Amino acid sequence: MAKVSAYYSTNPSDPDVYHDQDNCPSGQQIPSYNRASGTNGYPKCKHCADM
Ligand SMILES: [Zn+2]
Numbered sequence: 001m002a003k004v005s006a007y008y009s010t011n012p013s014d015p016d017v018y019h020d021q022d023n024c025p026s027g028q029q030i031p032s033y034n035r036a037s038g039t040n041g042y043p044k045c046k047h048c049a050d051m
Contacts, residue, residue: 001021001022001023001051002021002022002023003020003021003022004020004021004022005020005037006018006019006020006037006038007019007020007027007030007036007038008030008035008036008038008039008040008042009034009035009036010034010035010036011030011034014030014034015045016040016042016043017042017043017044017045017046018038018039018040018042018043018044018045018048019044019045019047019048020044020048021047021048021051024045024047024048024051025047026045026047027045027047027048
């Protein structure tokens with residue numbers, strides 16, 4: 001696993017969380033066109049927090 005810059009999904013149907021692991025199973029499902037840098041003020045995704 002690798003820590004990366006915070007990113008989140010801009011898709012309104014996705015959970016309001018951000019990710020900071022490149023192999024997060026939730027984060028990997030975000031297509032590049034929905035992926036934005038930063039946290040957007042969201043809490044950290046549970047998968048990323050557990051890693
Ligand atoms: Zn995550």
